[in-house]
Amino acid sequence: MIRKLAALLLLTPSIALAQDIERFIPAEKALGLIQSAEIYVEDDVDGNCWTNKSEIQKKARLTLESNGIPVFQEPMNGIFPTVARVVIRGVAYKLEGPNACIGSIGVTISDAGARYVGKTVLVGDTFYYRVQKIFSSGSTLNNQFSEYADGAISDIAAGIISARRDPDVIETAKEYKQRLDISSLITLEEAEKRAEKSK
Numbered sequence: 001m002i003r004k005l006a007a008l009l010l011l012t013p014s015i016a017l018a019q020d021i022e023r024f025i026p027a028e029k030a031l032g033l034i035q036s037a038e039i040y041v042e043d044d045v046d047g048n049c050w051t052n053k054s055e056i057q058k059k060a061r062l063t064l065e066s067n068g069i070p071v072f073q074e075p076m077n078g079i080f081p082t083v084a085r086v087v088i089r090g091v092a093y094k095l096e097g098p099n100a101c102i103g104s105i106g107v108t109i110s111d112a113g114a115r116y117v118g119k120t121v122l123v124g125d126t127f128y129y130r131v132q133k134i135f136s137s138g139s140t141l142n143n144q145f146s147e148y149a150d151g152a153i154s155d156i157a158a159g160i161i162s163a164r165r166d167p168d169v170i171e172t173a174k175e176y177k178q179r180l181d182i183s184s185l186i187t188l189e190e191a192e193k194r195a196e197k198s199k
């Protein structure tokens with residue numbers, strides 16, 4: 001009896017919260033609410049196995065912007081979905097002996113997520129997009145990493161455009177138009193300066 005009561009009390013906030021929710025949008029459709037992006041390239045590669053990071057970042061920016069998704073060059077004070085943090089991460093090392101490289105590249109869009117367990121909040125990453133692949137090469141991984149990242153960024157752009165046609169995404173974008181507006185965004189540096197002045 002006590003277990004059933006504890007389980008009911010644990011679920012009660014979730015049930016009450018669910019009654020106030022008008023719609024649920026899954027991760028692949030949430031991409032349709034993205035208004036802008038920041039692109040980060042994280043390099044955890046040894047032995048000169050990946051040397052074309054800046055070209056990959058430039059091409060990713062061109063792909064997104066040519067599909068109507070503005071890309072900021074410096075960190076902004078917005079959060080998902082107003083600003084999507086696109087991370088391209090390479091991890092690789094050079095094998096001794098055969099002088100070959102082995103590594104993986106991943107492309108993600110994530111944001112902090114939370115689950116409530118009574119008065120406790122569990123915090124972690126929520127992924128809206130995540131792909132990764134392992135490659136090997138007799139020289140650098142530049143070509144493989146570049147092709148894979150290009151494909152993933154094109155997939156993200158197509159996903160955003162497609163999801164913007166979803167009825168729930170359309171309604172949410174209308175209701176929260178002002179909150180999703182990027183015209184009032186400022187850089188993180190500027191936000192920190194303003195916070196310092198207000199102390």
